[in-house]
Amino acid sequence: MAETSRSPGAPALTGLDAVPGVAKPDPILIADGVVRRFGGLTAVDVDHLEVPRGCITSLIGPNGAGKTTFFNLMTGFDTPTAGSWQFDGHDLHGVAAYKVARFGMVRTFQLTKALMRMSVLENMKLAAVDQPGERLATSLVSSLWRKRDDEVEQAAKELLHRFRLDHMADEFAGTLSGGQRKLLEMARSLMVKPTMVMLDEPMAGVNPALTESLLQHVKDLPGLGMTVLFVEHDMDVVMDISDWIIVMAQGEIIAEGPPASIASNRAVIDAYLGAHHEDKSVFDEGPAKIAIPGGAEASDWAAARAREERDQ
């Protein structure tokens, strides 16, 4: 299954050095010297980062590493203390969040933002671009926007069907379960027709059955011409679907590389487990590995992944 769903951008990443700030052949997002301080606390201090186009890139790191702050900075929801970044050729410093979305970089939120007192269908239709009826002057006369609105509704219904939410289309979004809201938020972000989707913990609090379907939707995105950058804590998920992994700790990028190289990276293990683990008996045997909830270990995943890639 996994072999068949490699991202179009993934082959270009083979052979790159797995070092922080490494240049990619075709980056869609380039950040330079992005720093965000809250008083004395430096939440984000990214020297140089390139996110490859057409791939699934994971942004991982311990709690408080600055992942969500970095998301907020890139998407215009927060303003950095210093730094610059380009998305798809647009310089985004000082650009308002809504314009960032119009350039094609659309985000979701860690705490899902379903529009509770609007129907699921309205949630979807809201997100569509180029709607003449959104201008106050034309909103009064429905003949001026009806045609486009019908197109939008059609597209929304198709996406809802793909995300298996079509039976809920006319219900208030507030009646959806937590997992369904995550699905809705992801589907809604696709209505914007983005070139890059930034997902902030899309699987958090979602039951395993839904996780599987959410995962499949994420895996499909590069094939549809989108780049994915997502924050996730579940290592199973990260190792499964990522083409590239970026690791943050204390605001800085401490490592990046393909899944196989990250799982055995000393700096990453230190960041997750604390730097002093080697003098204590944290590990019963063998070299240090990332513990994965559910019993498997990251290096196993990485090894399996490496085999898959070889087989291809």
Place this chain on the structure above:
Amino acid sequence: MDVMQIIGTGLTAALGPVGAFYALAAMGLNIHYGYTGLLNFGQVAFMMVGGYGMAISVAIFELPFLVGVLIGLAAAAVLALILGIPTLRLRADYLAITTIAAGEILRLLINSSPATQFTGGPFGLPSQVSDNRRFTTTFLEWNPIPAGDYGFSTIKFNATSLWLLVVLWLLVALTAWAIHAIMRSPWGRVIKSIREDEDAARSLGKNVFVYKMQSLVMGGLLGGLAGIGMSLTLSNANPVNFLPQVTFFAFTIMILGGAATVTGPVAGSIAFWFLVAGLDQAIRDAGMLPSGTEGAFRLAFVGLGLMLLIVFRPQGILGNKQELMLNG
């Protein structure tokens, strides 16, 4: 106690010009709060600049009546811009604080002695000017209804009241149609999404600030229109007409009728004024309270009514219970 008299007084207020201009004010507030989630605690400020804008233009500067109306509405729009530009980028609370303060500041300014030559100060506007320069003159000249009393049983309107109520209720109907049309459009969808979560709207490429401003101006224009209606009805623009309680009456009306519904504020205004005016009449009839204290009793009654409403029917007369349960 004459029950017919009480019902008649209640219906006269509810269906008359008072019910109509409060419906307009509450519909404006409904655009702000019910649809967009903007907490405007100073709707009376928009009514004040609307009413005084028209009255000063016509009575002091002797401009044509319709020009005065346009000036009153323009003043309400300008007030919305002045209040909105600094506060709409901030959290909702700031707009609430700013609007409630703006209402009081404007009222005290109008009341102050340097302003008296334009506003009539504490005596209000028509007091300053000779009879042929009253701001109501042109509007009353247009009245096609012959003099006399109209109505049936204990419900009575004179020709002036009837002319006012016809014009104002027509404006209410026109406004209800317009609100219905824009709120079912994609524009209305964006407005409601801002009420639900403005960061979500931003993340989907909507320029939230512009939409909030449009909402604030539109609701403010309706407030201005209500203020013009109020000044014409009372044939007086006076600071005591524009106390903060006017805003809270409008809030009560909106919640009573059902926030975020097109006709809720209309039904709310009729019900509210029927109850309030009817109760006033009942108290007077019964002679239970010393004269002059009815006003205080009325305020206490409105407060109690609002509390009971929130406890037992928070969605109002026409609101959707399920929608309310999903709040937050």
